[in-house]
Amino acid sequence: GVIGIGGGGGTSVVAAGMRALPLGLPKLMVSTLASGDTAPYVDVSDIIMMPSVTDMAGLNRLSRTVLHNAAQAIAGMAAKPAPAAAGKPALGLTMFGVTTPCVTAIVERLRADYDCMVFHATGTGGRSMEKLADSGLLAGILDITTTEVCDLLFGGVLPATEDRFGAVARTKLPYVGSVGALDMVNFWAPATIPERYRGRLFYEHNPNVTLMRTTAEECRKIGEWIGGRLARCDGPVRFLIPERGVSALDIEGGAFFDPEADAALFDAIERTIKPARNRAVTRLPLHINDPQFAKAAAAAFLDIAKK
Amino acid sequence: GVIGIGGGGGTSVVAAGMRALPLGLPKLMVSTLASGDTAPYVDVSDIIMMPSVTDMAGLNRLSRTVLHNAAQAIAGMAAKPAPAAAGKPALGLTMFGVTTPCVTAIVERLRADYDCMVFHATGTGGRSMEKLADSGLLAGILDITTTEVCDLLFGGVLPATEDRFGAVARTKLPYVGSVGALDMVNFWAPATIPERYRGRLFYEHNPNVTLMRTTAEECRKIGEWIGGRLARCDGPVRFLIPERGVSALDIEGGAFFDPEADAALFDAIERTIKPARNRAVTRLPLHINDPQFAKAAAAAFLDIAKK
Incomplete structure (x- = not known):
């Protein structure tokens, strides 16, 4: 102490x-x-x-x-130090409201064998999860909701730090990632949105939270940033891409549906992540909240966790 | 616990x-x-x-x-609860920058026999001191700087609560009070001052702290408030009035020197405090920071503490 x-x-x-x-x-x-x-x-x-x-x-x-x-x-x-955790190994998962069906379904599949700790992707949530990983308290990460990167790169209010994915690189924990909520930058009430974003596409989540759709150009930068960080991770990495949309808003008929922006995102990740023996990107013709996507994510994790 | x-x-x-x-x-x-x-x-x-x-x-x-x-x-x-304090009995004192010479001189005189805890009169300070009194941790109070009442009554940023002097009434501790810094209401930077105070006399303590001179009418209300509260205190109360000024700014030639406002304050206190066997108001032809005033305050405390 x-x-x-x-x-x-x-x-x-x-x-x-x-x-x-x-x-x-x-x-x-x-x-x-x-x-x-x-x-x-x-x-x-x-x-x-x-x-x-x-x-x-x-x-x-x-x-x-x-x-x-x-x-x-x-x-x-x-x-009297706390006894070493005797129970199931612990997992960290990242969630947002718009990826809740996916993460909840993953937890359903894994909870029999793992102690699942879900973190809200509010900037603090991602940092807490990585701090846990650095402290040796996690056996793996299902980082479904990497949205904090949008806020870091484009001035949103729930940003990651520059060290996002740092704990993944340092600990080499089994890691399943995805593109959850990379269609949005978070701001508070409309009055707080920077002048430079005038004319952009916004969605009022509630009077105090306003979401801004990321453009194809921004998505390219986000993808490159994430891919570049994951390219430095030498542990087992599986990155899953839901081709039919990355959040509850980014779905056919939804407010943020934008296949062009998503394509820019996916291409940038694939280009920069540098697939290797231990690192793979998989495209699935599914929406992120499709139960089959959660099933695939859980299976990908179990596959690398075994090793 | x-x-x-x-x-x-x-x-x-x-x-x-x-x-x-x-x-x-x-x-x-x-x-x-x-x-x-x-x-x-x-x-x-x-x-x-x-x-x-x-x-x-x-x-x-x-x-x-x-x-x-x-x-x-x-x-x-x-x-293992903390042992009962074996040392000297503890006193609570209230201070502001503009009453520091007075309070420091009082502490010099009393420290041989008492454990002197000085609180800055920032609203929090007065509340902390009264909380200590309520917790049974004080043997007496020298409340030289009652300025938090100004901020409570006139919207300043360092206010007392309505319960100011409540612990004095509840505990009946030996109490010496005075009018320290009742010549001022505290605001932050000039831009934060309410519109209704336009045209008043201000003193820029620093770029982030602006002091407003209380008027005679305000001083009357302040005096009545304090006197009314102390009239409910049945323990030994001695209230000392420094007729030549209540703070380092309220002194002949000083930015806040205003004998008329002070007179309104002193009269209101005398009128409302209701002197009784155990409760006395004493006027002294001294400035609050005159060493003789500190000497009188310490002597007044020792007088009631003996009983």
Whole structure:
């Protein structure tokens, strides 16, 4: 276990160190900043934030009590580490509302043998999943919904970081990927959309969430970015392309149906991912939410997980 | 100790209960909302926030580890409560930059016998101090800087709550009060100041903090509010009035010097506080930051603390 104490500067420094440690290892930060926006310090980690209540300059009766409790807490956690997970191996999966039928069907197929952890592809979700992988807590990844890349490349509000797919490369975990929701960039209410996107195709998911259809040119860039990252992954990689649409909106008759944009996306991925002995791209004449697509994704995972 | 687990709704409910418990009693909240703005949940309490990392719906290998660590932490804290403070009795004091010389001089005089906890009068500071008093952790209060009342009544950014002075009434602790910084309402950058205050007297503390001089009419309302609250306090109360100015700006030649406004303030307090056997208002022909004023405040406290 790790314990830290800090005000503004100290919290920033210590939390940065703690974030580099594996999930599950007890980490307790006594801080003047624990009541407020802790996201810059905690991010997607499991850092426990404990309010110092008074300033940490010098001891007083309250800070003595707070520090006593902190010492007891970290000692309690360090005294008996969590037992190694005895149950099923864990999988990470990425989902969005528009890929829910696909991911739900995959989980149905795999849950008998795997502990399935589904992450919403909100930027934070993808990062949490990769952090889990880096911490050695995952046995594989079904990254059906890679949509966070759109927001990273085109200024959406739920972006991946530049390190997206980094944990896949580092851990060489069995990986099944797909193009879920790559038809959309996320914005908040219409007023928040950058001026440069005036005249584009939008879909109002709700009054506070507006989706923008990615163009063929953007799709080419998205595909190249994803393919380029996956080309650096030396573990088993299976990438599945649903030729009839990548989200619930990108379906014949749907608001974002655009075979030309999708074709640009698929071509770019195929061109850049560099298929190899351990890395394959498969096109299927199905929509992403077709039950047969979920079946194929689960089968692809079981195929590489066996090895 | 108390432990809670929750997502959005659960965190809100459980934290509300935890906030009602005394400071120092271990309270640990495992929450999906621990990485983000925790202020609505933690507020001025010592609630420890622990990220659940994955969603709390159902168990998975990570949530098992997180919950194991949480159980160990609360068990560790509950196993050995903090020893009762053996040192000097603790005092709470309120300070602002413009009353620092006064409060510092008071601490100098009292620190040999008391553990002095100084709180910045930022709204949070006053609430933290009163929370400490309610938790039984204070032996007395020197509330030199009651400025948070201005922001409460006139829309400033560092307001007290309606419960200001509530802990004084509930605990009947020895209390020395004064009028520190009642010459100002706090705003952020000039652009944030409400339109209704156009044409008022402002002082730019820094580019992000703008102070507005309170008028005689406002001072009357402030004085009545404070006096009315203190009239409900049955413990020993001594209220000291520095007739030559209430802050570093409210001094002859200073930007906020306004004897008429101060007079309205002092009169309103005297009229509403209802002096009684145990409650007295004393005027001193001194500025608040005059060393003689600090000396008088410390002496007034020692006088009532003895009883």
